[in-house]
Amino acid sequence: MGEFDLISRYFHRPARRSPLGVGDDCALLAPAPGQQLAVSSDMLVEGRHFLSTVDPARLGHKALAVNLSDLAACGARPLAFTLALSLPSANEAWLAGFSRGLLALADEHACELVGGDTTRGPLNICITVFGEVPAGRALLRSGARAGDDLWVSGTLGDARLALEGFRGTLALDGDVFAAARQRMETPTPRVALGQALRGIASSAIDISDGLLGDLRHVLQASGVGATLETARALPLLAAGPAACGEDWALTCVLAGGDDYELAFTAPSSARAEVEAAGAASATPVTRIGRIEAEPGLRLLDGQGRALQRGFAGFDHFT
The missing domain is CATH 3.30.1330.10 (PurM-like, N-terminal domain)
Incomplete structure (x- = not known):
């Protein structure tokens, strides 16, 4: 062939929409x-x-x-x-x-x-x-403002959990591994949610290299900082901490990568609108922190104490 x-x-x-499609030198x-x-x-x-x-x-x-x-x-x-x-x-x-x-x-x-x-x-x-x-209504990374809530869609860490299962780092239950593998191999792009958040969210980014790594791009572009409550984020691992232990669960959720969920910010006054956008697009949304004027990203544990562990997002060249 x-x-x-x-x-x-x-x-x-x-082609049904463009004047020219496959077969010409360019699509218009x-x-x-x-x-x-x-x-x-x-x-x-x-x-x-x-x-x-x-x-x-x-x-x-x-x-x-x-x-x-x-x-x-x-x-x-x-x-x-x-x-x-x-x-x-x-x-x-x-x-x-x-x-x-x-x-x-x-x-x-x-x-x-x-x-x-x-x-x-x-x-x-x-x-x-x-x-x-x-025109003028695209969600950008540069719109987060102090006082905004920090939200994420769906579940996080499933792809990293599957990867560690493939590597043999974690011994996972068969059903847990199969579900995590499906999330790794067939992610759900949150297209409907993104459109529903226009005019509500102040900034957004898709989570491809890990929540913390991608969130830092938003903070840098917006010139702000954030506090993230890990107790709110930890349950976002679909299998739950029991599948791999709390330390690994945190690593998967905060620095896993390959999730292709959305992290976004919105004014605290828009919480009902964010939840309505999630419901309208059949997408779970979870509030996990807040945007602050002080630069940097701060992690708090379940007791409100600063978490001292470091987490690195994915980088192809490091």
Whole structure:
């Protein structure tokens, strides 16, 4: 099977929204009047972002989900995406599964595949996603203000728990491992929540490198600090501390990475609106701290005492 047969069989779809789609040298995207384009790229590399044993359908889902999560963090509606795919070989069974998972999630969010590239090489997946958001209403990292509440969506730490299970660092119950693995391999992009938070949240970021590491980006961009109550955050591990012990549970929740949930801030007067946005998007939201004028990030234990442990977020080069 040649390159163009591969594209035609597994990735060609007629475009419904853009004037030009797959088959031309460029896709032409025109946001609706009064909208801005939101654009993000992410790369997944075998051995770095996913294991060679991952089910290809789950990998296809995750490849697009991590990009949709970036749109969610800006409050944007998905429009289209491009796919650049490096493959060791044209394995038809793998391609069938990968494209099935990828395109199922694309259909769920009405996000069209409008171009890309394929080549032979180490397995590497790069997606660029395009969305639209009303002009001037995008959620940014720079809007957090002293007095705001700090919130997160969904559960945290599941992917890190699964990773430690794969590594053999933690001996996990079979059901716990299976559930954590599913969260690691098929994250849920919080697109509906991101849009529901427009005009309510003051800042937002998606949690890809660990809650603390990503939260620091918000604090730096906004010129503020924060206090995080670990007793509120600890129950966010779906399996609970009993699955791995409190120390590991804290590590997973605060510095795990690969969660693709949203961390966001909002004025304390908007608590009811935040909870309504969560309910409207069928997404659990949890208040875990507050934004303060004093720079830095402070962690408090269940008794309100400063937590002395250090937690490092994920960094590809450290």
